[in-house]
Amino acid sequence: MRLLLILLISAAATASLYARTDTEFDLYKLRIDGFWFYSIPTGSFQEATTGGVISLKKDFGFSSYSTFAGKVDWRFTRKNHLYVVGAPFDQSRQTVLQRTIVFRGQTFNVGVVTKANLNAPQIAPGYQYDIIRRRRGHLGVGVQIDFFNSGASLFAAAQTNNNNQVIFAKTSLLAPIPVARPEFRFYLTNSHACLWKATCTACTCSATETSFPRRMMWASP
Numbered sequence: 001m002r003l004l005l006i007l008l009i010s011a012a013a014t015a016s017l018y019a020r021t022d023t024e025f026d027l028y029k030l031r032i033d034g035f036w037f038y039s040i041p042t043g044s045f046q047e048a049t050t051g052g053v054i055s056l057k058k059d060f061g062f063s064s065y066s067t068f069a070g071k072v073d074w075r076f077t078r079k080n081h082l083y084v085v086g087a088p089f090d091q092s093r094q095t096v097l098q099r100t101i102v103f104r105g106q107t108f109n110v111g112v113v114t115k116a117n118l119n120a121p122q123i124a125p126g127y128q129y130d131i132i133r134r135r136r137g138h139l140g141v142g143v144q145i146d147f148f149n150s151g152a153s154l155f156a157a158a159q160t161n162n163n164n165q166v167i168f169a170k171t172s173l174l175a176p177i178p179v180a181r182p183e184f185r186f187y188l189t190n191s192h193a194c195l196w197k198a199t200c201t202a203c204t205c206s207a208t209e210t211s212f213p214r215r216m217m218w219a220s221p
Contacts, residue, residue: 027078033071039089040064041118045152050102059101060093060116069122081128085144090119103154104169112158112167120150128183137186146177 041062044055056062069087076082094115101108108114126144133140153170 029075031073031075033073035069035071037067037069038064039067039091041089041091047102047104049105052102054101054103056118059097059099060095060114062091062093062116062118065091073128079130079133079140081130081142083126083128083142083144085122085124085126087122088119089121090117092117101154104171106154106167106169108154108156108167109158112156114154114156117153117155118151120148123147123149124179126179130183137184140183141180142183143178143180146179148175148177149173150175 041056041064044053046053067088067090069085071083071085073081073083092115094113097108097110097112097114100110101114124144124146126142128140128142130138130140132138149172151170151172153168156167158165158167
C-alpha cells in the first residue's frame with residue numbers, strides 16, 4: 001500500500017512537471033534561428049552613361065545557389081520582440097560575352113572572358129508583436145528595415161596585340177527597404193515540443209528541424 005502511494009505521488013509529480021513544461025513551451029527570452037535556403041538572383045541593371053540594360057541571367061548566367069540566414073530574437077515581454085536578421089548574398093560567374101557591354105564607363109567586348117561578381121549582404125533590424133500567442137504557435141505582425149549593401153563588379157583580362165589588357169569596373173549602393181509583414185508559426189504535432197523538451201538543459205534549449213528549409217534554433221529561458 002505504501003509502495004503504491006509512493007508510485008501515485010511520483011506519477012502525479014511527474015505529470016505536474018510535464019504539464020508545466022508543456023505550458024511553458026516557447027516561452028524564451030533570447031532565441032537564435034538559423035535558416036538554410038536557395039537564393040535565386042534575377043533581374044537586371046541599367047548603365048547610367050549609355051542606358052544599356054545588363055541582364056544577370058541572359059548575359060552572365062547567374063543561377064540559384066545555397067546560402068543561409070540568421071536571426072537573433074529578444075522577447076523582452078510576453079508578446080513584444082526586438083530582432084535582427086542577417087544574410088550573405090554573394091555569387092560570381094565567369095562567361096564569354098555574347099555581346100559588347102558598357103559598364104561604369106568601361107567597355108567589355110564580345111568574345112572576352114569576363115567575371116561578374118554580385119554581392120548584397122542583408123542586415124535587417126525589426127520589431128514584432130504577437131497578436132495571438134498559444135501553446136502550438138502564434139500569430140503576429142512585424143516591421144523591419146532591410147539594409148542591402150549591394151555591389152557589382154566586372155573583370156576581364158583580354159590580350160590585344162600581344163599585350164595583356166585588364167578591364168575592371170565596380171559599383172555599389174546602400175538600399176534601405178522598409179518591410180511590414182505578418183508573422184505566423186503553427187506546429188501540426190507535438191513532435192517539435194517533444195524534441196524541445198528532450199534537449200532542454202538548466203539554462204539553454206536547442207532544437208533542430210528536418211523540414212525544408214532546414215532551421216536550427218537555440219534559446220535561453
